[in-house]
Each structure stands twice: as structure tokens, then as C-alpha cells.
Amino acid sequence: MYMKELLITAPAGDGKKGRAKAVIRNYAAPDFEELIRIQAESFPPPYPEELLWNKEQLGSHVHHYPEGAICIEVDGELAGSMTSLRMQWDPSHPASHTWAEVTDDGYIRNHQPDGNTLYIVDLCVRPKYRKWGLAQLMMQSMYHLVIAQGMDRLLGAGRMPGYHRVAEQMSAQQYLDQVAAGERHDPVISFLLRCGRMPVGVAADYLDDEESCNHAALMEWRNPFR
Structure with a gap:
């Protein structure tokens, strides 16, 4: 399982001073309710409510590809998450697809363990943390996953x-x-x-x-x- 700890600096004007402890790790069942809450905060209407995560989808992420399901905490509070799957992709024939098709409606049961491409299913950060650089930190962790597992690209x-x-x-x-x-x-x-x-x-x-x-x-x- 993946875990990385680092110190980050609160952005100017945030109201917090000094440095905070950030932890990037794989998410698990105890995180599901808070991850759903974060999604609702991150994607308000007109974003379709039915596209927000549910517990069954999150459970499927953890079951099929736990390495590609990460979250980030700031001083112990969950602040965002990022989910991915592996797929086979031919850049010379980039067939058009929909989010529902490529992510199996968000359940990622179509995850291919030997896929050459890490496909990003979702990325969200709690609005109050959006100037903290947390999305970039999670993206960097996904780049590390691409390298560690010998994939060709992140897509x-x-x-x-x-x-x-x-x-x-x-x-x-x-x-x-x-x-x-x-x-x-x-x-x-x-x-x-x-x-x-x-x-x-x-x-x-x-x-x-x-x-x-x-x-x-x-x-x-x-x-x-x-």
C-alpha cells in the first residue's frame, strides 16, 4: 500500500499560518462516507448528482485496483481523492469514448492489470483546499505509479x-x-x-x-x- 508524508505551506490569505502535514495514501472502506461528501462539495449543481461516487463504486475501486485509488489528508482531514484504472490504449488509433464506457460507469470492473496506460477516472479536491496544491501532489503520485508499474503513459x-x-x-x-x-x-x-x-x-x-x-x-x- 502507498503512503507518503510531507509538509506543505498554507496559501496566503487562507487564514491558516505556517506548515501543515499532508499524507497521500490509498483510500479504504472507512473513508467512503467522507469521500462521497467531498465529491458533493467539489462538484455542485449543475454537475449531475448521479455521477457522484457511491459506496459500491468506491468498494469496486479498492477491490479491482487499490494502488490506483488514493486520497490526501491535511492535518488529519480528508481533503481530496484521485482514482484510476489500467487500460490498453493505442495512441495511433485513439478511438472516441465516453466516461461511462472507459470507466465501466465508475465501477472500473474493466480494469486491465497488464494495461499500458493509467487512465484517470476522477480527481477532486475539497473547495477550501483548492489553493493548497493538493491536486498537483496527487497527480505526481500517479506519475510515480506509472513509472513504478512500467506503463507507457497517464491518460x-x-x-x-x-x-x-x-x-x-x-x-x-x-x-x-x-x-x-x-x-x-x-x-x-x-x-x-x-x-x-x-x-x-x-x-x-x-x-x-x-x-x-x-x-x-x-x-x-x-x-x-x-
């Missing part, structure tokens, strides 16, 4: 919550290209770019998401040792 589809504002003016691909070029800012895609993820295309009808007009940006991080 995932990021929401494009800023796209709805310009959807009548440009395609989702044009929007992604402008964000990647630094001409526009998107709260999710710009964050993924800062984490070292690179866009490989747009998935249409990926998720029921009004802000993204149901689109998502498929983005990868390649294992530098492969």
Missing part, C-alpha cells in the same frame, strides 16, 4: 468548463488549441497543462456536462523512462 479526459462561453464562436478543438497555446485560460485544462499533461484530442459527448457542452480534452503524460 485522462479533462472537463472544459470555460467552453460554453464561446461555444457559438468556435469548435471544442479550437478552444482547446487556444488554451494550450496560452491564449485562453480554462480552470481545468490550464491546470492539467501546468501538471505536465499534453492534449491529444477532444472527446465529444464524453460526459453530461453543460459547462463543457459535453466535451472533454483528452490529455496525456508520457513515462520518460519508456
Whole structure:
């Protein structure tokens, strides 16, 4: 089981001073209720409530791929989580897919233990901790998992919550290209770019998401040792 402890500094203006202890570890059954609460805080309406985790899904994550189910605590309080699965992916034929298809409706029973790609199922951080850099820390842990298990890449589809504002003016691909070029800012895609993820295309009808007009940006991080 994975566990990493580190000291982090509270962001300016947060009200907390000094350093806090952060722990990144695999989540387990005793964490499920709090993880569901965190999801509700992290993805308020209009995000579909039925897409938030339930205990059966979380239990399936732990059963099928416990190494890819991590959470982060700050001074003992659960502050976020990240979930993944392994899959076989051919970058020369990046077939379009939906979130429900690639994640087995969030149950990851389609996890392939010998898959060449770590696919990110979900990432969320409690709103009050969103300036603490916790998502970047969890992403780094997933990069370490890619390297440790000899996979080729980390892959995932990021929401494009800023796209709805310009959807009548440009395609989702044009929007992604402008964000990647630094001409526009998107709260999710710009964050993924800062984490070292690179866009490989747009998935249409990926998720029921009004802000993204149901689109998502498929983005990868390649294992530098492969």
C-alpha cells in the first residue's frame, strides 16, 4: 500500500499560518462516507448528482485496483481523492469514448492489470483546499505509479468548463488549441497543462456536462523512462 508524508505551506490569505502535514495514501472502506461528501462539495449543481461516487463504486475501486485509488489528508482531514484504472490504449488509433464506457460507469470492473496506460477516472479536491496544491501532489503520485508499474503513459479526459462561453464562436478543438497555446485560460485544462499533461484530442459527448457542452480534452503524460 502507498503512503507518503510531507509538509506543505498554507496559501496566503487562507487564514491558516505556517506548515501543515499532508499524507497521500490509498483510500479504504472507512473513508467512503467522507469521500462521497467531498465529491458533493467539489462538484455542485449543475454537475449531475448521479455521477457522484457511491459506496459500491468506491468498494469496486479498492477491490479491482487499490494502488490506483488514493486520497490526501491535511492535518488529519480528508481533503481530496484521485482514482484510476489500467487500460490498453493505442495512441495511433485513439478511438472516441465516453466516461461511462472507459470507466465501466465508475465501477472500473474493466480494469486491465497488464494495461499500458493509467487512465484517470476522477480527481477532486475539497473547495477550501483548492489553493493548497493538493491536486498537483496527487497527480505526481500517479506519475510515480506509472513509472513504478512500467506503463507507457497517464491518460485522462479533462472537463472544459470555460467552453460554453464561446461555444457559438468556435469548435471544442479550437478552444482547446487556444488554451494550450496560452491564449485562453480554462480552470481545468490550464491546470492539467501546468501538471505536465499534453492534449491529444477532444472527446465529444464524453460526459453530461453543460459547462463543457459535453466535451472533454483528452490529455496525456508520457513515462520518460519508456
